[in-house]
Amino acid sequence: GTNPNDATSFRARLFTAAANGMISRSLDAANYLLGSQVRLTAIPASGYAFIAWSGQASGRENPLVVTMDGHKTIGASFKLAGDDFVTALPLNGSIVTASASNVGMSKEPGEPNHGGNPGGKSIWWRWTAPGSGPVTVTTAGSSFNTLLAIYTGPTVSNLTQIASDNNSGGTSNRSIVQFTATAGTTYNIAVDGYDGASSRILLSLTQGTRFRPQLRSLPRLGDGRMQFVVTGQPSHTYIVEGTENFVTWAVLGQVATGADGTVVFVDSTAVGLATRFYRVRE
Structure with missing residues (x-):
């Protein structure tokens, strides 16, 4: 002693x-x-x-x-694990699927809003691109309303957003983003719940396939014009077609996506129409 x-x-x-x-x-x-x-x-x-x-x-x-x-x-x-940016869950490979839950998760000081919503129960993944090329990330199959965002950067308060989404995938539980990855770059992937919702998350990442353009409708404008978001390959031109009967499709114009792979198309010829259907092709 x-x-x-x-x-x-x-x-x-x-x-x-x-x-x-x-x-x-x-x-x-x-x-x-x-x-x-x-x-x-x-x-x-x-x-x-x-x-x-x-x-x-x-x-x-x-x-x-x-x-x-x-x-x-x-x-x-x-x-x-995955609750904080520094404990992000690893993703490896060019085709990856991960399942997790954000029940009990939290939002860190300095953490950005993902998909334009405050959220409050985010979970993080970290993926280093094995090669350069197009990447699609989706929460399809999740059991609640998800927010999805992709970032680069060293800390949770010093991030550069690459892409984000809130339910453009066609259902209330399906967010999807597309971006072009650079080999060797580390990407931070955040999934949160809309207004703090939480439950089971299914996350899928695919690299190496060409982007398939997708449409997300927006509220009709007051003057009767229809509008929607086209999501596809960054800095790429697509042809927009419309129909009222699914038999005859008319070319309505062209759109060029920006660096984030999105562009808004406004259909001025839809004024007076009760319904019109759209598709996008290269």
Whole structure:
């Protein structure tokens, strides 16, 4: 034990605490000589990820070597894997499908709104493009109203949006984005619930196939014109056709998508029509 009359006999104690995980130590002892080094390893419980050290330690280095220069209290923080940007779930390959749940997830300080909605229960994936070319990401098959966004950038508060969507995929539970990936670039994929909704998520990513143009309707304009969003290959020209009977299709014009692969088409010839159907082709 410690001799109060002998400073060299002082023994430092190390107290550790963690929820949803544990902290292992090497050397594991009741107390330590001053100057001793202890290696701490944060081990998350199943489904959780290590976030950071707390107490008399900080940062995310794991394992962490601590020098015992006095009594210390150190904690480890764990959160659901994918809840925070730094614990994004990995995606690998050019054709990937992942299933997860955003129940219990949260929105971080500085995190952007995905798909133009505040959301509140986002989950993150991280994918590094194995090659250059078109990519389609969709939440088709999810069981609730999803928001979807793709970013590049190093931190949650310093992101560049590449693409985003809220239900342009044809149903209330299907968001879809298309973009052109650059080989070796890491893309951060966020899925959130509209107005904070949460449930099961199905995420699919496909690279290497040519974009199929898709249409998303917009509210009819007050003067009777119809409008919709064309989503396709970035900086590409498409032909828009319309019909009232599915027998005769008329060319209504051409549209050129922007760098994000989208463009709004307004049909001025639809004024006075009760219904018109559209398709887009190259």
